[in-house]
Amino acid sequence: MKKEVSLDLIRKWLTGWSLSRELPLPIQYKSGFKVNVGYEKQKIRYVFTAVSDDFIQLAELVDGPWIYLKVCASPEELKDHLPKKWVIQPQGYMMSCLQPMNIPNNKLHDDYRLEFEQYNSTFVVRIVTKNGEPASIGRVVLVDDLAVYDRISTENNHKRKGLASFLMKELEKIALSKGISKNFLVATQEGKSLYESLGWEFHNFYTSIVIPSEISNF
Structure with missing residues (x-):
C-alpha cells in the first residue's frame, strides 16, 4: 500500500x-x-x-x-x-526502511576487500577484488535526519554472491554511526525485490x- x-x-x-x-x-x-x-x-x-x-x-x-x-x-x-x-x-x-535492515552479519569473502571514500555529505563504499577489480559500489548521503541510498550496483560477473546485501549493511553502519536510522531510496524493478528482502517497504x-x-x- x-x-x-x-x-x-x-x-x-x-x-x-x-x-x-x-x-x-x-x-x-x-x-x-x-x-x-x-x-x-x-x-x-x-x-x-x-x-x-x-x-x-x-x-x-x-x-x-x-x-x-x-x-x-x-x-x-x-x-x-x-x-x-x-x-x-x-x-x-x-522505498523506505525505518528499522534495522534484515541483513546477517556475514563476513566478506576473502576474495574481496572494502574501500571507503567521502565527499560533501556522501559516503561511498566499494567492494573490489584483491586485484582491484570493481565488484559492487553504493553511496549513502546524510541529509538532515534522512539517509539517502543511491547508485547501488553490482557488476554482472559478481552478482548472486551476497555482495549487494553486504554493501547495504556497510552503508547502514555509516548512517547509524551518525545517529540516523530513517532510510530512503528509489529502486528499479530489479532492485525492488532485493531491498524488500532486506526489510525495506514500498513507499510510493x-x-x-x-x-x-x-x-x-x-
Whole structure:
C-alpha cells in the first residue's frame, strides 16, 4: 500500500540525489522541485509529489528533449493527462526502511576487500577484488535526519554472491554511526525485490516521463 510523500521528503531525497552526483542542489519550482542536471540526455529534472495542476501545465509547456518530469504516482494516474509527445520511462519505486535492515552479519569473502571514500555529505563504499577489480559500489548521503541510498550496483560477473546485501549493511553502519536510522531510496524493478528482502517497504510509485530527441533510439 502506497504512503503519502511530503514535499519535505522529496526535498531531502532530491538533495541527497544531487549531492551524490555533485550536481546543483534542487530549487523549488511551484509545488515541486527542479534540478539543473546538465547531462546530454538529462538536461533538467522536475519532481512533484502528485499529478498536480503544476505538473500537468509543465507537461503541456515543455517541448524540448531530455527534460524529465518525475512524479510520485503510477503511470495509470498520469497517462490521461499527458500530451502524446511524452514517453513513460521504466518504473521506479520509492522505498523506505525505518528499522534495522534484515541483513546477517556475514563476513566478506576473502576474495574481496572494502574501500571507503567521502565527499560533501556522501559516503561511498566499494567492494573490489584483491586485484582491484570493481565488484559492487553504493553511496549513502546524510541529509538532515534522512539517509539517502543511491547508485547501488553490482557488476554482472559478481552478482548472486551476497555482495549487494553486504554493501547495504556497510552503508547502514555509516548512517547509524551518525545517529540516523530513517532510510530512503528509489529502486528499479530489479532492485525492488532485493531491498524488500532486506526489510525495506514500498513507499510510493516514482514515474518518469521525457520527450526523447528524434534521433534517439527510444
